[in-house]
Amino acid sequence: MLGYIIRRCLLLIPTLLGVTILVFLMLRLTPGDPAELLLGERSSQEALEQMREYLGLKKPLYVQYGMFIGRLLKGDLGETIWTRQKVWIEVKQRFPATMELAIAAMAISSLFGIIFGIISATRQYSLFDYLSMLGALIGVSMPIFWLGLVLMLIFSLHLGLLPMSGRLSIGVELDPITNFLILDALLTKNWAALRDALWHLTLPAFTLSTIPMAIVARMTRSSMLEVLRQDYIKTARAKGLAEHVVIIKHGLRNALVPVVTVVGLQFGILMAGAILTETIFAWPGVGKWMYDAVMQRDYMVIQGGTLLIATMFVVVNLVVDVLYAVINPRISVR
Amino acid sequence: MTCEARRIWGGTGRLLRLCSSCRGRSVTRNSEYRHPLFDQLEQLQRHKTAVAGLIIISIFVLSALLAPIISPHDPVDGSLYDQLKPPIWFTMGTTKHILGTDDLGRDIFSRIVYGARVSLAVALVSVGIAFACGSLLGAFAGYFKGVVDNLIMRVMDILLAFPHILMAIVVVAYLGPGLRNAMIAIGIIYIPRYARIVRASVMEESEKDYVTASRSIGARDLRILFVSVFPNCLAPLIVQTSLGFASAILDAAALSFLGLGAQPPTAEWGAMIAMGRSHILRAWWVMTFPGIAILLAVLGFNLFGDGLRDALDPRLRD
Numbered sequence: 055m056l057g058y059i060i061r062r063c064l065l066l067i068p069t070l071l072g073v074t075i076l077v078f079l080m081l082r083l084t085p086g087d088p089a090e091l092l093l094g095e096r097s098s099q100e101a102l103e104q105m106r107e108y109l110g111l112k113k114p115l116y117v118q119y120g121m122f123i124g125r126l127l128k129g130d131l132g133e134t135i136w137t138r139q140k141v142w143i144e145v146k147q148r149f150p151a152t153m154e155l156a157i158a159a160m161a162i163s164s165l166f167g168i169i170f171g172i173i174s175a176t177r178q179y180s181l182f183d184y185l186s187m188l189g190a191l192i193g194v195s196m197p198i199f200w201l202g203l204v205l206m207l208i209f210s211l212h213l214g215l216l217p218m219s220g221r222l223s224i225g226v227e228l229d230p231i232t233n234f235l236i237l238d239a240l241l242t243k244n245w246a247a248l249r250d251a252l253w254h255l256t257l258p259a260f261t262l263s264t265i266p267m268a269i270v271a272r273m274t275r276s277s278m279l280e281v282l283r284q285d286y287i288k289t290a291r292a293k294g295l296a297e298h299v300v301i302i303k304h305g306l307r308n309a310l311v312p313v314v315t316v317v318g319l320q321f322g323i324l325m326a327g328a329i330l331t332e333t334i335f336a337w338p339g340v341g342k343w344m345y346d347a348v349m350q351r352d353y354m355v356i357q358g359g360t361l362l363i364a365t366m367f368v369v370v371n372l373v374v375d376v377l378y379a380v381i382n383p384r385i386s387v388r
Numbered sequence: 389m390t391c392e393a394r395r396i397w398g399g400t401g402r403l404l405r406l407c408s409s410c411r412g413r414s415v416t417r418n419s420e421y422r423h424p425l426f427d428q429l430e431q432l433q434r435h436k437t438a439v440a441g442l443i444i445i446s447i448f449v450l451s452a453l454l455a456p457i458i459s460p461h462d463p464v465d466g467s468l469y470d471q472l473k474p475p476i477w478f479t480m481g482t483t484k485h486i487l488g489t490d491d492l493g494r495d496i497f498s499r500i501v502y503g504a505r506v507s508l509a510v511a512l513v514s515v516g517i518a519f520a521c522g523s524l525l526g527a528f529a530g531y532f533k534g535v536v537d538n539l540i541m542r543v544m545d546i547l548l549a550f551p552h553i554l555m556a557i558v559v560v561a562y563l564g565p566g567l568r569n570a571m572i573a574i575g576i577i578y579i580p581r582y583a584r585i586v587r588a589s590v591m592e593e594s595e596k597d598y599v600t601a602s603r604s605i606g607a608r609d610l611r612i613l614f615v616s617v618f619p620n621c622l623a624p625l626i627v628q629t630s631l632g633f634a635s636a637i638l639d640a641a642a643l644s645f646l647g648l649g650a651q652p653p654t655a656e657w658g659a660m661i662a663m664g665r666s667h668i669l670r671a672w673w674v675m676t677f678p679g680i681a682i683l684l685a686v687l688g689f690n691l692f693g694d695g696l697r698d699a700l701d702p703r704l705r706d
Contacts, residue, residue, distance in 0.1 A: 072546030084562045191694070195686035197638055199645050200661055200679030207668055326551030330642055344554075345646060348561040360550070360558050368549045 059376050066372055073364045077357055078122050082115070091353050094135045126361070132354035134347075141358040144343065149362075150233035151221060152339030155331070156324040158259035163267035164317050170267075171274025171313075176301055178279060186271065193268025198327055202261040202334040209257060216257050219336035226250045258335040262327050266320035273316045277309040284308075311382045318374030322367040438695020441630075444688030452504040459498035461485075463655040466493030472671040488673045490663060496674065499655040500681045506656045507685060510571050510649075511636040515629060517575025522582025523618075523625060529583065530590030531613045541587070544580040552577045553639055560648040567656075570649040574639050578632055585628055589621035623700040630693030634686045641682050657682045 081088050089105035090097070097105075106112065110121045125131075131141035170190070174183040210218040221235055222228065228247040231238050236255070239248035281287065282305055290304045291297075328341035336342065340359055347355035451458055470493040474481045481488065487496040529540040547555070559573035560566075593599070594617055602612045643649035644658030652659065657678040664675025 068542055069545050069549055072542065073549050076546060080558070080562050191690060192683070192687060195634065195638070195683055195690050197641055197645075197658075197661075197679055197682045197686070199642060199658075200675070200682065203661065203665060203668060203675055204679065207672055211669055322551040326553040329554060329557065330645070333646065344557070348557060348646075348648070351561070353561075356558060356561055360554065363551065363554055364549045367551055 055379065058379060062372055062375055066368060069368055070365060073361065073368070074123060074126065075119065077360055077364075078119050081353060081357065082118075091351070092132070092135070094351075131358035131361075134355050135352045136350060141354050144355070145340065145358060145362055147233065148338060148340050148343050151235075151337060152325070152328050152332070152341060154234050154236060154255065155258055155262060155328060155337060155339060156321065158255050159262035159324055159327075160266065160317065160320065162259055163263040163270055163320065166263075167267045167270025168274050168310075168313065170271040172278055172301065172306060174271070174275045175278030175282065175309075183275075187275070190268040190271045193264050193271075196264050196268075198261055198264055199330040199334055201264060202258070202331055205257055205261060206334070217254050218257075221251060221254050221338060222247065223250050223254075258331050258337055261334075262324060262331045265327065266317075266323060269320065270313060270317060274309065274313050277312050278305060281305050281309040311378070314381065315374055315378045318370065318377065321370045321374075325363050325367060435695040435698050437691045438699060441688050441691030441693070441695055444684055445692055448504045448508065448685050448688065451501045452508050455502050455505055459495070459501040461495035461498040463494065463499045463502035464653045466490070466495070468493050472667060472674070474671070475673050487677050488671070490660070490674045491667055491671070494655075496660075496677055499660060500657065500678055502655040503657045503660065503678065503681065504685070506567070506650055506654060507637045507640060507682075510567065510574070510640040511633045513571045514574035514578065514636045514640070515632045517572070518578030518582050518632065519625070519629060521575075522579040523586045525579070526583035526586030527590050527613055527618055527621075530587035531594055531609070531617065533591075537587070540583065544583050547577065548580045550577070552635075553642055556639055556643060557646065557648060560643060565648045565651065567644075567650050567654070570640055570643045573643070574636050578636070581628060581632070582625065585624050586618075586621055589624055590617055593617045593620050627693055627697040627700060630689050630696055634689035634693065637682065637689070638686050 081091065084091060087102075087106075088109060089102050089111060092109075093101055093105055110118045113121075129142055131145070133139065134141055134144060137144075170186045174186050177183055206218055209216045217223065226247050228235060228238055228244055228251075229242055231241055235251040236248060239245070239251055282301075287300060287304055290300045295304075325341075328337075328339060329345055330341070331337065332339045332341035333345045340363065343355065344359040344363075346352075347359065455463075466489065470482075470485065470489045472491055473485050473489040473493075475488045476483060476486050485495050485497070487500070489495055490499070525540050525544070529537040550558070555577045556570070556573040559576060560569050563569040563572065590613070594612075599612055599617060602616050607616070640649055641656070641658030641661075644656045645662045647659075647662065650656035650659045652663075660678040661675045664671070664673075664678070667674050
């Protein structure tokens with residue numbers, strides 16, 4: 055097992071190197087002077103010259119790549135064009151917002167997805183099963199940017215139940231500690247702020263959770279059906295165990311193994327979906343930041359954000375793979 | 389009769405020649421034998437989801453092909469007298485505009501009908517790119533194994549390291565916004581899916597006896613790969629193509645919604661939603677109907693893909 059984990063971790067290195075090469079090459083392959091792209095059109099000659107020196111543009115490509123990696127290892131992701139802030143500092147400010155949204159969406163999607171999946175599987179071919187699987191199919195086909203707007207129209211604009219945008223209402227005070235607002239509110243025992251933050255989180259989190267919820271529900275259903283056909287379920291029933299004990303203790307525990315993997319893999323989808331959801335709900339996270347950067351052609355931010363999200367995605371996938379091997383001793387460790 | 393060809397999807401004459409048990413037995417002599425395609429079609433018909441998907445897809449394909457005939461108005465020219473007219477069932481609505489008009493007085497129904505052209509074309513081109521590149525790479529990786537396999541699949545891993553819509557956004561950010569670049573971006577990010585599927589099935593197929601047989605009569609690698617092996621790997625690819633259409637339509641709409649795909653005044657569903665967003669309170673219909681169009685089109689391809697998978701690949705059936 056340890057050998058497997060080490061091998062999987064080592065495989066991470068070429069992938070991550072590949073990611074950096076890709077991100078590095080993208081800027082170089084874009085038509086135009088990279089220095090001008092990074093600094094914007096209205097920059098002075100000296101600044102451009104300085105940037106060319108910084109990037110090593112006069113040196114061969116592999117030296118430039120080496121310098122790029124060197125800067126990355128030092129944590130230097132460059133500066134943004136418009137605010138002249140260090141990209142790294144902006145990332146750190148915005149990252150908790152995205153994580154908060156992604157974790158909330160993941161919690162919602164796993165909870166409801168698994169519940170719907172179990173009920174569908176235990177009542178296969180019932181009306182509930184048909185409806186929830188139809189719902190799941192609609193869920194995976196949903197353009198979430200549209201769903202977000204429709205939810206906003208209904209719940210914020212017409213019913214006035216939930217706020218339209220942002221993470222906190224104006225006037226609500228909260229001392230930032232971790233920048234995870236819900237955690238901060240809990241830590242400082244600021245209940246008004248907690249309520250407000252949860253209130254703001256509801257719509258974006260539900261929007262973002264649609265597709266993963268549908269995928270988890272379908273996966274749970276098929277995995278449950280598979281497990282419920284097994285002999286040990288028959289044995290459990292023959293022993294006279296209560297039906298819920300059979301379903302939950304004997305069925306669900308075994309059925310959840312593949313579901314856990316699927317839930318983990320949804321993380322990447324959530325990070326990407328965050329770009330759309332955050333843009334709609336003006337959620338000040340990495341996704342919105344990336345979108346603004348694309349609109350303003352701020353390539354330093356695009357580079358930094360891409361690297362960050364890709365790295366996270368790869369690492370999460372690795373963790374999921376390893377977890378899968380840990381919780382499922384049956385899989386032969388190749 | 390166990391016939392290898394029954395397992396092979398869409399058996400054309402060429403495929404049947406691979407099947408040892410049918411060879412020499414002419415179709416007329418053995419009345420029991422039918423072309424396997426009929427079996428598959430019958431299978432497909434029994435899957436109501438696939439049929440439902442096919443009907444939805446046909447409606448969109450027809451409206452794309454017949455857009456000038458179906459749509460009552462020009463998709464790009466509007467009249468400023470008819471700004472933000474509500475749909476027909478409202479008291480303010482007119483019979484002239486069934487689903488209302490947008491802020492430039494353009495007929496929404498006509499724009500949705502023309503939008504089918506854009507979405508289907510984008511899906512066709514991007515899935516085409518992914519299909520061609522992906523299956524070529526996957527076939528080489530699966531057939532030659534070893535270094536070739538490792539090299540190709542590591543590059544695919546790198547592409548897979550980016551959540552897909554993010555990758556598309558980044559590619560478009562560098563190439564510049566526009567439909568053509570959106571198609572290229574979506575095409576590139578879908579390559580690994582096809583490569584992985586083809587690789588797996590080529591690996592499985594190339595262990596089989598008929599490959600050894602071909603090799604022993606002196607067929608060259610490329611011939612074996614593309615004439616004998618590849619056609620037998622089509623079933624999962626076709627399923628993936630239908631599902632790929634679904635996600636390509638979704639991604640293209642998302643890119644256009646963000647302003648990175650279709651540029652105004654092109655009638656594109658995602659771009660229409662983006663326009664409608666600024667009138668969301670005054671005129672909800674401007675953004676609502678294009679969204680429903682996206683949802684239905686994607687649903688159609690997903691239903692069809694799911695049904696196809698059940699019909700073609702019984703191993704994957706729940």
